Structures are given as C-alpha cells and as structure tokens.
Amino acid sequence: xxxxxxxxxxxxxxxxxxxxxxxxxxxxxxxxxxxxxxxxxxxxxxxxxxxxxxxxxxxxxxxxxxxxxxxxxxxxxxxxxxxxxxxxxxxxxxxxxxxxxxxxxxxxxxxxxx
Numbered sequence: 549x550x551x552x553x554x555x556x557x558x559x560x561x562x563x564x565x566x567x568x569x570x571x572x573x574x575x576x577x578x579x580x581x582x583x584x585x586x587x588x589x590x591x592x593x594x595x596x597x598x599x600x601x602x603x604x605x606x607x608x609x610x611x612x613x614x615x616x617x618x619x620x621x622x623x624x625x626x627x628x629x630x631x632x633x634x635x636x637x638x639x640x641x642x643x644x645x646x647x648x649x650x651x652x653x654x655x656x657x658x659x660x661x662x
Contacts, residue, residue, distance in 0.1 A: 550574060550651045552643045557656030560633055564660070568628040570643030570653060575624060577601060579645040582626045584617060586639035586658075596641065597628060610636070633660045 551573040560566050568584065576582055583598035597607045597617035605617055616629040626643065638660050643653035 550645065552645060552651055552653035554641065554643045554653045554656040557641060557658045559659045559661065561662050562634060562660055564633050565629070565631045566633065566658060568630070568641055568643075568656060568658075570626045570628075572624045572626075572645065575621070576619060576626065576645070577621050579650070581646065582619060583644045584626075584628045585642045585644055586637075587642070587655075588636075588639040591639075593642065599626065630658070633658075635660045 553571045554568060556566060556568040558566065579601065581598050581600045584596040585593050586596050587593040595608050596611055597605065597615055599605050599617045599619050607615060614632045617626065619626045638658060640655040640657050642655045645651040
C-alpha cells in the first residue's frame, strides 16, 4: 500500500514563500510521474506541477515562474517550492503519484493572507 504524506503547509503573507514536501512510503522511482494538485473552496482540483521519472517538469499556467517542483529519489520525497505567493494560491495542496487514478496524499492547507 503506497502512502504519500505531505508537510510544510501553513499561513504566509502575500509575497512570501513556502516549501511543501511529500514523503512516499516506497521508492518514488517506481512511479512514472509525481505531482502536486490543489483545490480551493468551491473549485475543482487542478494541476499545480508534475515531474516525470526522468525529471521533466510541467506547471499550471498560474504558477509558472513562481513554483518549482523537484524530487530526491534517495529520500523518496518530492518538493514544491512556492515563491511570490498570492492570495489566489490559497488551497489544500495534494501530493499525487501516477496521475488522477493513482495515489493521493491527505493534503496540506496553504493559506496566503495578510
């Protein structure tokens, strides 16, 4: 049973930064891709960023240039560095492995507010 555990969420002021971590119970190298999704109240869950086994990355339009996804295969962990945060980034952030029909973490709340 694969488990994904997110951490690093919290309250931050606009313009600030946070780094989310997603620790997997097994080897993340076994997954074709890992990613981060987010869901704000009243909105559908949407893609934030994804990284392939080979290291290729893709980002949602609203976070390009501000967020960076990375992976440490030795630590079985995926990261999301979030800079220049905006109130619209407020959401629950979910770690994912192998796409929407794959595995999900429990989510971590990110709130951007002054």
